[in-house]
């Protein structure tokens with residue numbers, strides 16, 4: 389049965405500017421069928437997390453964070469300090485206590 | 498005033514002479530060093546392959562099991578190319594010169610500016626307007642006269658990049674822009690030379706090694722180990738999301754930390770540490786704001802990578818400014834958006850303000866910049882926040898007054914964007930009240946108020 393989960397989400401490299409300049413926060417996601425009534429799955433994936441973040445945290449200019457249903461180029465997504473590419477990217481099923489980080493790459497020197 | 502001009506002229510001439518003499522000395526020393534190295538006298542005092550002077554000079558690092566005599570020998574035989582003589586390149590090259598890396602090439606097209614000095618530690622006040630590559634080379638030579646330093650006061654680009662790089666064993670990416678970073682990655686993959694990539698902005702820095710190749714022993718020679726830049730970032734970021742040190746600021750020690758760590762990774766790599774001990778397929782994230790370092794695991798080399806996979810679609814260098822839709826040299830931007838009737842020069846604005854004509858002066862720079870310096874009476878509406886509520890608030894102000902509305906920014910680009918946004922929302926005669934300060938506060942400082950800070 390679907391149930392709510394708690395996560396840590398983190399931002400770095402300037403991505404935090406789109407989220408009230410808060411670099412780290414704990415969030416609680418409701419049971420997924422509460423938030424997406426049509427959703428057949430029982431677990432949240434990063435894909436739905438991004439939608440939830442857009443609805444609940446992203447104040448303005450979503451195009452600076454999102455592109456299509458994923459993050460824009462130049463943002464590295466980390467699942468518990470590991471590149472999300474090693475975790476199925478958008479399809480990764482979130483677990484209670486996971487830390488998901490969104491790090492914008494820097495280019496200055 | 499004549500005295501000042503004469504002295505400035507004399508100093509400039511003396512600087513040129515000094516530089517010529519230094520160059521002459523370097524060349525003579527290098528010849529002498531070569532003769533000395535080849536003499537039988539010298540080989541007698543070689544210990545474990547190193548001459549006496551080298552054992553003495555580098556003893557503090559030779560003592561480390563991590564380096565040792567063999568490692569020192571490898572450093573002295575190594576050739577490292579440093580791209581960018583700025584906040585990262587200065588500390589990185591200083592430590593590599595100190596460590597006795599045999600040959601250091603340093604590239605930078607730019608000249609030393611006073612705003613560089615808080616972080617670009619090889620440049621001194623007296624080096625202003627000197628080529629950064631030359632200034633860095635001078636400092637590096639004063640650190641270590643036993644090594645070869647090659648300054649390149651040029652723009653590294655797709656037509657010269659491979660040619661320059663192939664004389665080196667390792668490249669350090671110490672640049673400040675996206676197109677050059679993609680180009681250096683492609684140079685690294687095409688030549689098989691590993692790339693140590695550092696970056697820094699505001700209070701944060703990032704560091705990793707791209708395009709690493711096995712070095713024999715436990716690592717199969719020349720095979721790819723770990724990703725390249727394109728494996729992780731196949732698409733460049735949208736230009737509007739990319740920050741720069743000159744626009745957003747940087748604390749001096751931030752690139753200092755990252756540049757020094759680039760040098761450390763370079764030393765370990767050259768000495769022959771295995772990839773498991775290097776930042777290969779790992780990225781170091783440094784946040785100076787809360788004093789944290791973390792190392793995250795990156796994806797491996799991508800089988801679909803456009804350049805480093807077994808079937809690459811990119812086989813030569815590209816036009817990176819086109820690919821990345823942004824410029825390698827940030828200073829060139831010069832927008833012409835507004836019609837001439839919606840623009841006002843610095844002198845005209847000063848005249849109008851002096852004649853007590855009323856202007857709503859809207860400064861669209863960031864709050865931090867506005868707090869640093871501003872024209873008396875200006876109000877601050879940062880362009881990045883000039884949307885929705887903020888924008889409506891400003892429009893209300895504009896509609897309810899009859900004075901001129903003059904937009905101001907640093908160089909006169911953002912002010913046009915802001916004025917355009919406002920013009921689009923206005924109809925009729927109100928439009929004629931809106932203008933932007935041509936050339937921005939730089940022009941204001943040049944033509945009206947010489948005491949106004951130029952940054």
Ligand SMILES: [Zn+2]
Pocket residue numbers: 724725726727728729798799802803804805806
């Ligand atoms: Zn690749």
